[in-house]
Amino acid sequence: MYQTTVKGDKRFHSLSEGYGAPVELFGYTEDGETPMSLVNIALASCVTMCLQSYFAKYQGIEELAIQVDSNYEEGHFTLEIQLPEELILENEQELLTFVDNYCRVKKLFREDIQVDISLAK
Known part of the structure; x- marks a missing residue:
């Protein structure tokens, strides 16, 4: 609770x-x-924590500098994940699916709220 x-x-x-x-x-x-900026912060923080959990669980990395940039405009969140350049990521889709499955903040949104999460190129 x-x-x-x-x-x-x-x-x-x-x-x-x-x-x-x-x-x-x-x-x-x-x-x-503002209340909306806190929602944006909550989503980006949840995604960041899910990413940390993924790398701890699957690669044994307990500390990792990750940045998530998040923007919101009219029912659409856009998040861009920045991982360290030296990090080897074998399966980008597996990482994004993990975030999708475990981010509890994202799960609170109505179905018509769009959340696009991608890795920075």
Whole structure:
């Protein structure tokens, strides 16, 4: 179970109390993080953690510098995975299928929300 308490004190401003440091949210990105930017962060973080799990499980790599760039616009997330150049990836589709099967954040989205995940070339 996940729990949080969110308090609002004025228009387009809230502060959450959950498991770590409080998260302050705004209505516009120029002011700081927004609810939608947190969804974007949650998805990219989940994908990153799934990638870490994949490499730990199948290649025995416990620490690996991975970057995931994520963009959202009108029902469409686009994520690009950047892996270290020296990393040998034998099966790109297996990696992407693993992420698809285990990313719990992605599974929360409605069917009409498009999520495209690819490796940087």
